[in-house]
Amino acid sequence: MCLCNLSIIIVFLAFSTSSVSGEDVCVKKSPCSCVFPNGTGIDLTPSNTTTFYSAATYQEMKKGLQYRLITYYFHPCTDLKFPINATVNVTNRCTEPLALCSHVYTFDNVNTTVLFNVSSNHYDNIGYSEKTYFSNDGRSIIYDNKPSNNTILLVCSQGENRLQPYSLDDPHEVVLAFYSKDACLRQIEEIGRSTGSTLLVVFFSIVIFYLVLGVCTKKFLMGATGIEVIPNLAFWTDLPNLVRDGWAFAINGFKLPPRVGATSSPDPNSYDSI
Numbered sequence: 001m002c003l004c005n006l007s008i009i010i011v012f013l014a015f016s017t018s019s020v021s022g023e024d025v026c027v028k029k030s031p032c033s034c035v036f037p038n039g040t041g042i043d044l045t046p047s048n049t050t051t052f053y054s055a056a057t058y059q060e061m062k063k064g065l066q067y068r069l070i071t072y073y074f075h076p077c078t079d080l081k082f083p084i085n086a087t088v089n090v091t092n093r094c095t096e097p098l099a100l101c102s103h104v105y106t107f108d109n110v111n112t113t114v115l116f117n118v119s120s121n122h123y124d125n126i127g128y129s130e131k132t133y134f135s136n137d138g139r140s141i142i143y144d145n146k147p148s149n150n151t152i153l154l155v156c157s158q159g160e161n162r163l164q165p166y167s168l169d170d171p172h173e174v175v176l177a178f179y180s181k182d183a184c185l186r187q188i189e190e191i192g193r194s195t196g197s198t199l200l201v202v203f204f205s206i207v208i209f210y211l212v213l214g215v216c217t218k219k220f221l222m223g224a225t226g227i228e229v230i231p232n233l234a235f236w237t238d239l240p241n242l243v244r245d246g247w248a249f250a251i252n253g254f255k256l257p258p259r260v261g262a263t264s265s266p267d268p269n270s271y272d273s274i
């Protein structure tokens, strides 16, 4: 009796751990899409346009003696050639196609009057589409731009797509927020890979549960012994024959096997007798 109860408990454990298998991970499908095991996910592909999204912000430095105008440019999904306007004294490191570029424009306050002097003006490449990964929850894309990491937070929102600075405290970990309806969770794949395997696990758990329950019932309620404890014994012992016949039938192109001699009595295994 103990053995039976134990196996029922084990089957139940297998059941519950497979359905509560910790947190789901959004698996990267492309530089701008990821899919959860249940087939839902994020896909920014519709936001991939011919221009960069941009977000600008001011920073006051040196107690008002210096100001910075920082602009971030973001292009989801693919790298794009950055359209830079030719100006003197510009350091441009955004020459190759890219996904993230920052522009830092630094002004010095020369006098106490409103006279500003441009002290630096540079564009920096801070991310490529091919060097990205998704956070497990699918809520952000991280641009691995060694030695820095720059993050795009994906914010599900209706209306126009827009980019906003989120956290710029650490210049090596810039965080920008991208507001878009494409950042909302939606159905991407019909049925996820692991939904299929979950179904398999459930199916086999039910089969095992049925066998265990059947064995217990026959053994302890009906007093069966030896091989008789297996439920529906006749069906199981006949199963190999059924499978063999099924194969023969399928290999034959779903036609009855050819007769060996016209007068032979019907074969007990042929489909005539079923």
Ligand SMILES: *[C@@H]1O[C@H](CO)[C@@H](O)[C@H](O)[C@H]1NC(C)=O
Binding pocket: 024, 036, 037, 038, 039, 040
């Ligand atoms: C799919 O899985 C994700 C992550 O676990 C979850 O947030 C989402 O609600 C699920 N969607 C459906 C339709 O079950």
Ligand SMILES: *[C@@H]1O[C@H](CO)[C@@H](O)[C@H](O)[C@H]1NC(C)=O
Binding pocket: 083, 084, 085
């Ligand atoms: C270049 O100049 C055009 C026209 O003045 C402007 O619309 C565009 O935003 C500029 N590009 C950059 C990267 O500043």
Ligand SMILES: *[C@@H]1O[C@H](CO)[C@@H](O)[C@H](O)[C@H]1NC(C)=O
Binding pocket: 142, 147, 148, 149, 172, 173
């Ligand atoms: C970038 O993020 C990854 C994963 O979160 C982390 O392992 C790595 O140390 C980070 N790199 C930097 C420079 O912060």
